[in-house]
Amino acid sequence: MTVRNLDAVFQPKSVAVIGASQRPGSIGNMVWQRLIEGGFDGPLFAVNPRHAGDFAQFDGRPVVADAGDLPEAPTVALICTRPSTWPALVHRLGGMGTRAAIILGEVKNDEDRADLRHALAAARPHLLRIVGPGSLGALTPALNAQLGAAATVARKGGVAWVSQSNALTNAVLRWAGARGLGFSHVIALGDEADVDVGDVLDYLASDPTTRAILLEVDGIRAARKFMSAARAAARNKPVLALRSGRDDPGDALYSAAFRRAGLVRVDTLDDLLDEIETLGVGRVAASDSATLVTSDRGVATLARDAFNKAGDTLAAWSDEARAAVAAALPHAQAGNPLVLGDTARPEHFGLALQTLASQRSTGTAFVVHAPTHSAPVEQVARTLIEHQRFAYRGMLACFFGGVDEATRDALHAHGIPVHTTPRRLARAFARLVDYRLGRELLMQTPESLPAQGMAAIDVALGIARGALAAGRAALEGEEATQLLKAFGLETAPQQASATAVVDVTVTFRDDENFGPVFHFEAPSPDGFSPPMRVYSLPPLNPVLSRDIVTQSPYARRASPAPTLAALTALSQAVCEVREIVGMRLTLRVLPDAAVVVAPRIELADKRSRFAIMPYPRRLEETIDWHGERLTIRPIRPEDEEMHRAFVESMTPDDLRLRFFSAVRSFDHTQLARMTQIDYDREMALVASVPGEDGRPHTLGVVRAVADPDNETAEFAVTVLSTLKGRGLGRLLMERIIGYVRSRGTHWLLGEALRENAPMIALARAMGFTVTPTDDPGVVGFRMPLD
Structure with missing residues (x-):
């Protein structure tokens, strides 16, 4: 890349x-x-x-x-x-x-x-x-x-x-x-x-x-590169994707890949074109709901129907919002949609926006207008421009019949997208909501994964490698059962169970483009609706597994926890045992359990790389350090709370030296960016020891982020001020230098405030060249790795 x-x-x-x-x-x-x-x-x-x-x-x-x-x-x-x-x-x-x-x-x-x-x-x-x-x-x-x-x-x-x-x-x-x-x-x-x-x-x-x-x-030729780039882009801004060929057998895999990368898939070129208007012009922070503002009851009904069909939600107004609108606009129908009445004038639209501004429960503002004698299009448009600042989550407008070029350009210049029908308006908003929800999925903090001890993983590896050494390329029966049992999966007899909610056929294969993928299939629940067919790219965790389960029509018929655990365990198995190149089994979902039936596992010495890199367990180590057992390992998504505690335990001066400015705290989004990383582009190693409560406590973190060319990587290291001078910073730096060098990166770079004498001394001791930068208060570090 x-x-x-x-x-x-x-x-x-x-x-x-x-x-x-x-x-x-x-x-x-x-x-x-x-x-x-x-x-x-x-x-x-x-x-x-x-x-x-x-x-x-x-x-x-x-x-x-x-x-x-x-x-x-x-x-x-x-x-x-x-x-x-x-x-x-x-x-x-x-x-x-x-x-x-x-x-x-x-x-x-x-x-x-x-x-x-x-x-x-x-x-x-x-x-x-x-x-x-x-x-x-x-x-x-x-x-x-x-x-x-x-x-x-x-x-x-x-x-x-x-x-x-x-x-x-x-x-x-x-x-x-x-x-x-x-x-x-x-x-x-x-x-x-x-x-x-x-x-x-x-x-x-x-x-x-x-x-x-x-x-x-x-199509996508280099799926690993595409997924890494798409996930990075979607974290920063909306990415909408159109792929033709819904009848292509592999199309569902593209949908799964787009969803996993945080992209919003659109169905038609019209939808994509509408987003040039919505995203290119507007400054809309999509909430979960919106308020429709119009002057006509019939228009309100059309807009509400379009809104409902697109899957959007009209905001449920608070009593305070209803009272405020009723007082400001006594002749309006104070509800959602907000109907201003046939005699509404342009200033009434402005007053409505101004009144709704203080009522945060009303969501994004949608103005849907059909021209009337009392409210001409050009005057209403001018009013929207004058009151745009009151729409705290932005504003989208629909003018039946369109607007003239000068009015359109004026609305665009003030960040107000203009659509010609309520349907296009509603669908555009729905895609904004989809993006926000998809981005939240990317930024989710998963529940802690069930830790599989290395001994159990070694058992599974021994079974797979032993079979390959004996010239066998598949596991069935007891051998397959024992391998899956190492990851906490229970098996059941092949005969049908009277209490089964559904039998899900699970297939794992090595796709020629996207690499290892799972496919889940379940029959129609009623004989009329289509069967469930869902692809997913490992690695999975409970949050991503839940996203799969919610797409099943059987989701409410069984306790979700056992199914989530089973899907996560299957993912762990294929991540830890790289010799697994194929798998087919039935996941029998019972009201309060999920068991595996008739597993068959295919083996080979080599398979493709994951499109999304799994957790690199090989970098974990535990050493004796000043009388304590110090664990150094890659950061994981579930480390968010531990990382929050680490940041909060740092002194204000430590934070200033690390982030080059005064920092008080980090919110969930910022912490998620620190703990949920693409292991193919970035590495963060945390050093922790068990606390008095038995839970690990972070003492230091070192991070390196490579550029997409893998030409250079930038590092940063942080150690609690109470531990400085005890060699922890050097331990972490040795490991990150070794890791970056193993990736074939050519240069390791860093920066520090000129007053940060301990960091500068550590850099010199590690072999970095210390150089001035364009900022007289900052020095740079540079180390060749070739």
Whole structure:
């Protein structure tokens, strides 16, 4: 995974068009004209041997015969020539210092594919990134950088569009342009020979100009990379995904992957387009509920029906809210929907918003308006703009029949999305709620996992490895039972049980793309509704297992705890015993228990990597330290409360030295970010000892976060001030340095306040070079790991 040099694509400083042309209809002409129309004001060069000369120019820009004749290395090159020219061009551009190339031409045959392979090989030594081939291009409207052959110039906005389809990208650009909507970035990836969806998600996750990401994909090639990038992006901003092919047998797996990554899946292109309006324009913090404000009873009924169909919830007003609205608007129907009456004037809409502002129980404000003589559209719109500040959770508006361009642009400029029907409004809000709930699932603190002792795990490993050594690739009967029993799973006879709520067929397999996956299937509960078919990506914990169980129509017929424990135990088994490559069994759910029936386990020496990395138990160790048993291990999601206690036990000065500013406390979201990490990108090792209450107490933490290129990692270490000088910081630093070096990271970096003499002394003792930084109050640390 890498975001290296993607800033050259999305923030170009200079551009060269290789194969630029003034022949109408040619790719070179379309690309050149789009750059000129977009108004790119950086250095712009044309390369075309047929038009080059001492005084040759295209639109006042110089034309050279060869890329090697360019007066400087362009940040990015747009290649519009045939495939046979790609290898030499990429080699020459890379040698000059060009950092990225967008290839617009397509690969059509084996000869073209060979040329592409040679071009990729030529790019690699220079770290030059390639978008495409077959890419429509990349657009950054805020910089007037319209790189490619898009059908129209894109406007500036807050949403990024990422697509594998040139045709859809063109259609979306036209649709958005006609409605005055814009983008932070637009990219059509083409064949993804180098830069792929995961790379772009990684870049956009930390892009400050992008408030939300809209993703259109047919398939994912590098699932591990995609899942890691998607989870990182979804923690920061809404990511909505559209994938066509609901009838594809593997589509349910994509739904499971999107859900696990915190993405909101949409069903239609219309839904995705609506979010350009809602997310690109609005500043809406979606609550669980909303209040509908309108002047007409019939409109109120339509809006309420649309709201209910979308699965949204109208806010239940408090008695105080009803009284406040009744006093402010005596002629209105003080309820939800809030009906202002047929004679309502524009100022009544403003008064309603102002009154609701102090009533937090009323949720997000929805204004649904059909024009009347007493409340013309333009005047109501102006009132909404004037009172927008009162909508503390933001505002969404629907104007039947639409609004004129000037009114629309004015509403957009003040962060008010405008939809044309209550249905579109309601569905847009539903997706905002879905994102918030999905993000909460990502940030959940799971209940503590049942700790499986290493002795039990060794038993399971011994059974699997013993079978493989004996030349057997499957376990059944007693052997399979004993392996699962090591993880707390109980088995039952194969015959049917009269008390069974449902028999769930559980399959575990190694998917060629997403790696190890579970599939759960249960029959229809009534013979009419469809059977339950759910995919899930391990590792699972009780919270994620609960998300699976709630999708079952049988969820309320049995106590959930045994099923949650069984699903979590199955996940632990496949995480700890890497030799398990397949599994099939029946999970018999009883009213107060869940047992395994007829397990069959397939074994092999090797399987694919998990799409989501499980807890790295191999890094756990317990040592004698100053007369105590000190445990050093990777941080886990269930450590949140222990981590909270650790932070609260630090002195204000310790916190200031660690976080470079005064810190009083951390909320759940901040602590969740510290304890729920992607083990493939980040590592945090905690040192703890048993307290008087028998529970572990954290004494110190060391953390390292690698960049997506794995070129550098940044570290931070914290030890309780009462323990400084006892060698704990050095113990933790030795282990994090060893871990980062084992990952192949090239440099370990850090920073400290200049007054933090103990940290600076420790860094020097560990072999870091101490250097000044741009901030005179901060010093930097740097250590080569190669």
